[in-house]
Amino acid sequence: MIFPLITESYHPEAVIIAGGDYPTHPIPLALLRHAKFVCCCDGTAQTYIEHGYIPHAIVGDGDSLTEEFKTKYQSIFHHISEQEDNDLTKATRYCMAKGYTSICYLGATGKREDHTLGNISLLIRYMHAFHIQATMVTDHGYFTPAEGKNQFESFRGQQISIFNFGCTTLYSEGCKWNTYAFDELWQGTLNEAIGDTITFEGNGKYLVYRTFNSK
Numbered sequence: 388m389i390f391p392l393i394t395e396s397y398h399p400e401a402v403i404i405a406g407g408d409y410p411t412h413p414i415p416l417a418l419l420r421h422a423k424f425v426c427c428c429d430g431t432a433q434t435y436i437e438h439g440y441i442p443h444a445i446v447g448d449g450d451s452l453t454e455e456f457k458t459k460y461q462s463i464f465h466h467i468s469e470q471e472d473n474d475l476t477k478a479t480r481y482c483m484a485k486g487y488t489s490i491c492y493l494g495a496t497g498k499r500e501d502h503t504l505g506n507i508s509l510l511i512r513y514m515h516a517f518h519i520q521a522t523m524v525t526d527h528g529y530f531t532p533a534e535g536k537n538q539f540e541s542f543r544g545q546q547i548s549i550f551n552f553g554c555t556t557l558y559s560e561g562c563k564w565n566t567y568a569f570d571e572l573w574q575g576t577l578n579e580a581i582g583d584t585i586t587f588e589g590n591g592k593y594l595v596y597r598t599f600n601s602k
Contacts, residue, residue, distance in 0.1 A: 412599070
């Protein structure tokens with residue numbers, strides 16, 4: 388599979404906005420403008436609406452929304468009370484039910500660090516269990532889960548990190564430093580692209596982070 392660069396011209400199928408830091412970088416803001424479908428996790432809808440937009444759907448348990456707000460937007464508010472999954476996963480299931488299999492996540496990092504780590508790790512679950520193409524975009528770059536052999540569009544000097552989630556072999560082409568089946572998450576950080584493509588091949592799951600800018 389070929390994973391494209393995420394730029395201001397990228398048009399995502401669906402975007403889910405989580406309750407972390409609201410995006411400020413031009414690229415994630417452009418994704419919001421270009422998205423075919425925008426779904427807000429619970430209270431994030433208030434921030435999105437304050438920026439002058441109306442989402443296609445608001446999904447969550449509603450614990451961070453006022454009764455007045457829920458009444459005003461009852462036509463697009465979808466209350467899901469179960470607590471087995473967090474609001475990000477509830478929103479993902481909702482988008483999947485609408486037929487979307489390629490989803491960009493914004494606002495999923497920042498604020499509480501435990502939420503950030505949990506949200507990033509969920510990308511592996513979404514790929515493996517839900518069979519969707521998931522990309523988490525921040526104000527600095529983007530995370531992409533993958534398994535097997537894949538090609539990632541890049542550019543010289545782009546900063547790359549790869550996180551191993553169960554591979555016992557993990558090879559690369561196009562990186563400044565060769566990869567291997569890292570035992571620790573930190574070992575795959577701070578690599579660098581030497582051309583316009585990078586290929587990773589592993590016998591399991593892994594997570595790739597690419598920055599918007601070169602070093």
